[in-house]
Amino acid sequence: MPLTIVACVKQVPDSWAEKRLLDIDSTLDRESADPVLNELDEYAIEEALRIREAQGEDGSEVVVLCMGPERATDTIRKALSMGADRAIHVVDDQLHGSDAVATSAALTRALGTTQWDLAVFGSESTDARMSVVPAMVAERLALPQLTFAQKVEVDTAGRSATVHRQTDDGYDIVSAALPVVISVVEKINEPRYPSFKNIMAAKKKPLETLDVAALGLDPAEVGLAGAWSAVEAFEQRPPRQGGVKITDEGDGATKIADYLVGQKML
């Protein structure tokens, strides 16, 4: 039976840029850094593609799901150019400032618009850094979560999936019946580069857009106003200053040890 695998991807400010919050509404200043496909979601797309490819030519498909502003279409095209088949873009100004709870509500509704077997997420968005959206989506759908996977195996005939879930001291082998919500860690695979052919093909792949009304969401539930937590204040800290820098002339270790003694750390 063909599988439908949804890869959830987010557009984020480049993680190489220094980030800051906006004074006006304490949301992330997204203009100050180049918007890119969340690096950690590339692993989700790659894994989704590998699962599809393991099915052979049976009509299995990879669907990209992205919630984000208009310009997130760049991110969606990038995901499509890696080889995904079609995309759903959740886009609506009313979604600006949505917290993780609201994001999970919107993604859950969007997932409800198509039949699917596996929803694959990244391990975290590099801007929000919460690592909670996949678990929240699983909760809303009352589906098993196979999260922080460093390995995914799908048993198509048995309609189940097994992952190696990264833990502090190794990994847990966790198994569940499809459909499942998966998140993958960066060690799982090596994301492919889009080929020229796929970059051209991506421009013609189907891209459906959904707004808050189409999702059947109450606008009061999403966006800044619908958030269940609020920033009260924030302050910029002066950047950490470097201290002493010496060049080793055979006495580097002694000087470090002296310093540690001075700091009462030795």
Add this chain to the structure above:
Amino acid sequence: MSEILVLVEHDGGAAKKVSHELLTLASRHGEPGAVVVGPGADDAGLAADLARFGAARIYTAPDAALVSAIVAPKVAVLAQLMAERSPAAVLIASTAEGKEIAGRLAVRTGSGVITDAVDIDAGLTAVQSVFGGSTVVRSRVTTGTPIVTVRPNATAQQESAGAGEVVAVSVELAATDTAAAVVEHVVQAKGGRPELAEAAIVVSGGRGVGSAEGFDLVERLADALGGAVGASRAATDAGFYPHQYQVGQTGKTVSPQLYIALGISGAIQHRAGMQTSKTIVAVNKDAEAPIFDLADFGVVGDLFAIAPQLTEQVESRKG
């Protein structure tokens, strides 16, 4: 005084340091109720330990079924206690699983969630340190019961005797709560060192360490100092050291008293995980490496010469 629930992390008999820290925070803002889930939860020594750090009540749910699946069973325990006890807040350790528990619990109970807090202020305002420590944010949950995950090592643990009344809890799990079944627990960690996120001293190696064998130098220095070993992503990607020791944006966030970086350039994503360390020492042969911009004490030099000498110095000065 209103109750603040703390989800305890334990290994079947001993609580992790972070749980003492959460109880310390809870004592400051209410009456701590420790929630202990899984085999060993009813251990008397564990209860005494939790009481010593202020637990007024200790809710024990030792049923093994509660750890036979990931995340959701613990959510069920906490959701039930939230319904019964109407706590003022729920505190959970900001670990990978802790954050997932918090997220699901928030959705299940209609509550807002804040992750990665480094402190909790009056009025249950959560303090977060974001963008690698460059911005301090104060936020509050505005809907439902505040669910806050707190980073290990951000609070100094403090003893304050609590009544420690033990309350046995039994929870009916829904089929969906046990759907993600744990088939096997595979342990790969190297034992005998303090846990990375909780360690007072962390010695990390980067690409400059060059090989898995090279990490012997890092381990020896860590052991001389009684510290934990960390690694940059370049080092874990190259297979020099296991991934669970990665420090940085997609690894652990550490905040030790002393962080020693050996052969690490100090990329922004690495800094995000160690910038709040109290004292930073760096050894790098490139004088321009960005790690020196934040090192309190930097040595431009070869780690293969300096690390072994430093290990010797530490051992001899310790006497």
